[in-house]
Amino acid sequence: MATLRLDGLGKSYGDVTVVENVSLDVADGEFLVLLGPSGCGKTTTLRMIAGFVEASAGRVLIGARDVTGEPPYRRNIGLVFQSYALFPHLTVFENTAFGLRRRKIGEAEVKSRVERALALVRLDGLAARYPKQLSGGQQQRVAIARALVIEPDILLLDEPLSNLDAQLRIEVRSELRRLQKSLGITTIMVTHDQEEAMSVADRLVVLQSGRVQQVGSALDLYLRPANRFVAGFIGRGNFLEGVALEAGFRSAQGTVFPCGAPAGSVGTLLLRPEHVGLHRQQGHGMFAGRIESVRFLASSFDIAVVLAAGDRLQAQLPATPGAMRENWQAGDETFVAIDPAAMTLLQNDTGHADLNSQNQKGVSP
Amino acid sequence: MRRDDPFSRKPMSLGAVRDGAIRACRNAIEMMTSHALTLALQRLAHGAMVAAALLVILLPVVLIVWLSFFTNEVLALPPEGYSLRWYQALAGQPQFLAGFRLSAIVAVAATMISLLVTIPAALVMARMEGRGREILTNILMSPLIVPAIVVGSGLYIAFVEFEIATDIQLNGATLGLIAGHALITLPWSLRLLLANLGGLNPALNEAALSLGATPLVAALKVTLPVIWPGLVAAALFCFVVSFSNVELSLFLVAPGQTTLPIALLQYLQWKIDPLIAAVSTLQILIVAGALLVTNRFVSLAKVV
Ligand SMILES: Nc1ncnc2c1ncn2[C@@H]1O[C@H](COP(=O)(O)OP(=O)(O)OP(=O)(O)O)[C@@H](O)[C@H]1O
Numbered sequence: 184m185a186t187l188r189l190d191g192l193g194k195s196y197g198d199v200t201v202v203e204n205v206s207l208d209v210a211d212g213e214f215l216v217l218l219g220p221s222g223c224g225k226t227t228t229l230r231m232i233a234g235f236v237e238a239s240a241g242r243v244l245i246g247a248r249d250v251t252g253e254p255p256y257r258r259n260i261g262l263v264f265q266s267y268a269l270f271p272h273l274t275v276f277e278n279t280a281f282g283l284r285r286r287k288i289g290e291a292e293v294k295s296r297v298e299r300a301l302a303l304v305r306l307d308g309l310a311a312r313y314p315k316q317l318s319g320g321q322q323q324r325v326a327i328a329r330a331l332v333i334e335p336d337i338l339l340l341d342e343p344l345s346n347l348d349a350q351l352r353i354e355v356r357s358e359l360r361r362l363q364k365s366l367g368i369t370t371i372m373v374t375h376d377q378e379e380a381m382s383v384a385d386r387l388v389v390l391q392s393g394r395v396q397q398v399g400s401a402l403d404l405y406l407r408p409a410n411r412f413v414a415g416f417i418g419r420g421n422f423l424e425g426v427a428l429e430a431g432f433r434s435a436q437g438t439v440f441p442c443g444a445p446a447g448s449v450g451t452l453l454l455r456p457e458h459v460g461l462h463r464q465q466g467h468g469m470f471a472g473r474i475e476s477v478r479f480l481a482s483s484f485d486i487a488v489v490l491a492a493g494d495r496l497q498a499q500l501p502a503t504p505g506a507m508r509e510n511w512q513a514g515d516e517t518f519v520a521i522d523p524a525a526m527t528l529l530q531n532d533t534g535h536a537d538l539n540s541q542n543q544k545g546v547s548p
Numbered sequence: 549m550r551r552d553d554p555f556s557r558k559p560m561s562l563g564a565v566r567d568g569a570i571r572a573c574r575n576a577i578e579m580m581t582s583h584a585l586t587l588a589l590q591r592l593a594h595g596a597m598v599a600a601a602l603l604v605i606l607l608p609v610v611l612i613v614w615l616s617f618f619t620n621e622v623l624a625l626p627p628e629g630y631s632l633r634w635y636q637a638l639a640g641q642p643q644f645l646a647g648f649r650l651s652a653i654v655a656v657a658a659t660m661i662s663l664l665v666t667i668p669a670a671l672v673m674a675r676m677e678g679r680g681r682e683i684l685t686n687i688l689m690s691p692l693i694v695p696a697i698v699v700g701s702g703l704y705i706a707f708v709e710f711e712i713a714t715d716i717q718l719n720g721a722t723l724g725l726i727a728g729h730a731l732i733t734l735p736w737s738l739r740l741l742l743a744n745l746g747g748l749n750p751a752l753n754e755a756a757l758s759l760g761a762t763p764l765v766a767a768l769k770v771t772l773p774v775i776w777p778g779l780v781a782a783a784l785f786c787f788v789v790s791f792s793n794v795e796l797s798l799f800l801v802a803p804g805q806t807t808l809p810i811a812l813l814q815y816l817q818w819k820i821d822p823l824i825a826a827v828s829t830l831q832i833l834i835v836a837g838a839l840l841v842t843n844r845f846v847s848l849a850k851v852v
């Protein structure tokens with residue numbers, strides 16, 4: 184168990200850069216998730232940490248140990264593959280024992296450690312089976328036991344759940360989280376599933392085109408996205424282009440949203456669909472509009488609204504009995520309420536500016 | 549006050565109920581039997597087809613074994629009687645034993661060379677992608693496209709030129725024969741190994757490395773055991789291809805030296821008697837024995 188530090192890590196193939204200047208500090212026992220769209224360099228980053236891809240730039244440090252030039256078999260990293268990669272010719276027991284045998288550990292200890300590891304992933308009793316006699320979920324747990332039994336400094340998982348069905352995925356991921364916390368092992372997992380990432384991670388790293396966009400807790404990323412990409416990747420958003428004026432943010436269509444901003448800054452206003460409220464009666468600070476379409480999604484309603492000036496907003500209303508009674512229909516007149524605290528201005532290219540906190544700063548003496 | 553009460557209705561006569569039940573049963577039985585009949589017919593047709601295929605494959609083998617026990621002077625039906633005389637006659641034909649020895653030596657050596665060349669080649673090629681792999685595969689497979697007799701004559705000429713240039717004699721030397729055979733067994737070995745390695749997950753090797761195995765240990769403890777069945781199958785194919793080859797050997801054997809197929813061919817030029825069947829029967833026994841032994845280690849049905 185140890186800390187992990189990536190220091191300006193980069194990878195290029197020829198003149199194509201696939202990972203660029205990734206610097207991260209992972210705390211001892213932390214569960215970090217690399218999140219990003221397909222092809223953004225998640226696997227490449229993970230494989231540089233594991234030692235299967237040679238870094239073109241930067242360093243990898245485990246604790247105080249610089250392992251950048253070390254081959255994989257000397258890094259003491261546990262690895263779980265998307266394809267599980269269980270050895271088909273070995274039993275569950277021997278698969279799990281493989282790493283211990285490489286470490287020349289006595290037979291009695293191998294036996295007890297393997298048994299403990301298999302019990303940990305609730306597979307005791309299946310030790311004599313071969314991988315092909317196991318279900319996908321069981322194979323995945325053997326892979327996890329095999330990686331954990333060597334007591335690695337770091338545990339790496341590359342989309343470990345993507346071959347499981349939806350139900351099992353949720354089960355295994357909470358089990359993984361429980362295991363990781365009880366062992367206190369520093370873990371990095373790769374996924375492109377936003378919900379999966381948020382459900383297990385202490386911190387998330389959002390990658391795009393090989394660059395780190397933002398690092399933080401799920402709530403951080405949701406409340407204070409660094410840019411439009413992160414905002415769109417963690418949760419959903421309405422993005423309105425426009426300019427900040429004295430009166431507030433004026434969208435391209437001409438609607439003025441009541442939030443202070445450094446006047447003159449050009450940017451994108453982020454409104455979360457779940458923060459858009461719909462009312463029958465006009466109230467203070469509401470915008471008149473018309474319902475364009477309504478879709479019922481069991482736990483919520485997805486409603487598209489067009490404001491008087493022409494801005495199109497997506498609203499997400501929880502499917503409460505109240506919302507059921509309200510029974511919005513396409514074509515209905517509506518008044519849209521948005522809490523100014525829920526408005527975030529994403530300045531183009533220069534990261535985010537939290538309008539509300541600036542507002543408060545301006546007010547306070 | 550009339551209600552439409554089911555109880556007030558006139559009950560169905562018992563006779564009608566019974567008739568209905570009988571009719572239903574009969575229909576059901578008819579349906580079932582006709583379904584069962586179709587199934588039985590299907591199974592019969594399937595069985596007949598398998599039997600026919602087996603017959604075509606096995607008939608010559610059975611015929612040869614049967615013929616080898618005839619007392620007939622000429623290889624012909626019907627049998628005049630049964631004896632082991634042709635097996636005894638083998639003792640007077642030392643060229644068959646010599647041919648068998650040479651064939652076995654050449655086949656084993658060619659197989660080993662093929663495997664030594666194609667195992668590393670296949671390991672690398674399995675990881676390659678795109679045109680490079682395609683070109684390399686085609687080059688290595690090309691001996692398969694050219695008829696063996698053309699390869700044989702080509703090699704003969706090449707060996708002559710080689711001898712003129714270097715004074716090293718390859719024609720008529722066992723070494724040259726082995727080299728020629730390795731050339732024609734190589735594509736088979738490569739084909740089988742590549743097919744086998746195609747199913748090898750590259751992550752297996754990486755998993756072994758991440759668990760602390762050095763590349764050599766990973767190759768020995770993981771890659772080799774996983775591709776083992778394919779290796780055995782490749783070796784077997786190479787052996788059989790080399791062992792039964794005539795065309796190439798004809799050009800490359802030394803005068804007076806024969807492989808088993810050549811010995812058979814030469815014998816057939818003068819006589820057609822059950823001795824040939826006796827030799828073939830022994831050959832079949834050897835190959836069948838090899839297959840059975842191999843099958844104990846790897847299930848051939850899984851690889852080939
Ligand atoms: N060996 C290679 N040679 C050239 N380019 C490569 C190589 N390996 C990966 N790449 C490129 O690097 C980029 C990042 O690949 P990577 O596998 O890290 O993506 P990823 O984030 O894991 O995507 P996914 O979610 O689809 O698994 C991709 O554009 C890929 O085409």
Ligand SMILES: [Mg+2]
Pocket residue numbers: 225226227
């Ligand atoms: Mg990937």
